[in-house]
Amino acid sequence: CYMSAVVKDGYELHIMDQVTGSARRVEDERRLIRARATAAQSVGSSHSQDGSSRFVYVLSFFSALGGFLFGYDTGVVSGAMLLLKKEMNLSAFWQELLVSSTVGAAALSALAGGYLNGLYGRRKCIMLASFIFTVGGIILSVAPNKAVLLFGRLIVGLGIGVASMTVPVYIAEVSPPQLRGQLVTINTLFITGGQFIASVVDGAFSYMEHNGWRYMLGLSVVPAVLQFLGFFFFLPESPRWLLQKGDTQQAREVLTQIRATESVNEEYDSIKSIIEEEEKEAGGGPVLCRILACAPARRALIVGCGLQMFQQLSGINTVMYYSATILQMAGVRDDKTAIWLSAATAFTNFLFTLVGVWLVERVGRRKLTLGSIVGTGVSLSVLAVGFLLSAQTSPPVTFQPSDPTSPNSTCTHYGFCEQCMLDPNCGFCYYENGSTISGSSCEPVDPANTEQAASGRCSNGTQEDPSALWAYNYCPTSYSWVVLLGLILYLAFFAPGMGPMPWTVNSEIYPLWARSTGNACSAGVNWIFNVLVSLTFLHVAEYLTYYGAFFLYTGLAVLGFLFVLGCLPETKGLMLEDIETLFSRRLCTCGALGGEHAHYIRPHLDLGKLHYGTLEPEEGIAYISLQ
């Protein structure tokens, strides 16, 4: 039933029944609104006056070490693998296993983390994750064989999963509303920072051919121990979780400590009353069933999981992983230089995440995500066009080696470099004179070292014939600059929005009773799609070619854009307890109600059972529906 609500002034609400034309004043709700608005203001002013944010920053720093470890442990493996595959003689299958096992374990433990979070709280879960990271790091650094390595990588994955879903929730729950977006986004800054440091460590230890990988994998113990000690000695549990568990005394103390002010009564009362209200509405039974049965929470879950899914479907990890090859395409021949340039890619990702931290409270989550996904889509299409141009001008095979070691190899059947490079067993061997390519052949790759051919001119690191060049996974092209441009644009657009916003938004959109489970599900979705995209990329490229794969990602980014446009409301500046109502109307009207309007009208209409529909252009008039 539609009613119109006329907001007379800052805090007054009249509800008019459109059928009878009678107006009602809602005294009780008005009191609640006032209390909440004052609470929000007092949080803001106490923060700015007495610098209470300092402690919140310390809290966020120690929690975000979880993000750092997530980034470090996912990033470090590529450099470690270069050494490991030689030292432990790893097959392609084992290499893949060591990379994907961690991500797979992360998916499972992120899902389990929801349960643990609800039961034991955020603090214990973060400590558990840092403990797991420590154990995993130690196992990896002393691993005597590949089986133990696999075990260590699985353990580390368990830590990543729990950390990835707990840390954003913890930071969101301890932050004052006006800093929340920035602080949670700092966690993603730490993820990309961890990836960058990992690539630097990879570069530094790549010169240490023996056991260099032990340092690469083992160094993660340092931040893990630091985080554990920080939480063990002085970091508190989330006041919201404490309140939910009925530990009101402790909750008040923690809130006082975090805000560094005694006047937390309003905020405390407001959080408490809403949590009680929410608990009543939520009913009983397993949390996931309750989420699915409760429309606003269900919509939040769809938005949260959708964002995480589209983050991964935009291909970030493929682009990062593939960046070394893109750089090789652009003419970087030397292996070590390619490793250092990959560090530059990781640094760019980090740098632009910093832009996201700066923008999130200025432009809001919705605009930032929309802008980012548009730019990501455009950059993906630039990458696709670059690959297309390079495929169309792909050099032909002009030379057949007289004595190939594998005479049955399919490599010798290909007529162009493009076909040759799409076959993971083959590489392209050629001479280059300016932009002219000559003496080119497609030859079997050395399975133990893809940087050389199994035999002939391009084997033994081209020592057989120093002027011969070997291209594995790419083709020489004069359009490499288009691909390079695509790569830089991609990182510049993805990193401030699509990188961090899915984590940030997920930490805020669920009501408290659904928060752990909601974040567990959405983080699980993130990891599942992470594995899916990385495991399928090479196959997709084989079927659709590289440009086909990147056009496919472009299409997915367009779908992602439509999803965000229709479904993501603005959560900037609102108290966590107020956000649930943004999901109380049909999924696709959420967007229309986001932004400043929601911010303005939200305190007036947050009446428990009142949910608003469309907002008319005249200021202060909203059409709302009564549930």
Ligand SMILES: O[C@H]1[C@H](O)[C@@H](O)[C@H](O)[C@@H](O)[C@H]1O
């Ligand atoms: O938000 C992060 C970040 O963008 C990382 O760079 C990426 O590797 C992760 O998959 C993603 O979840």
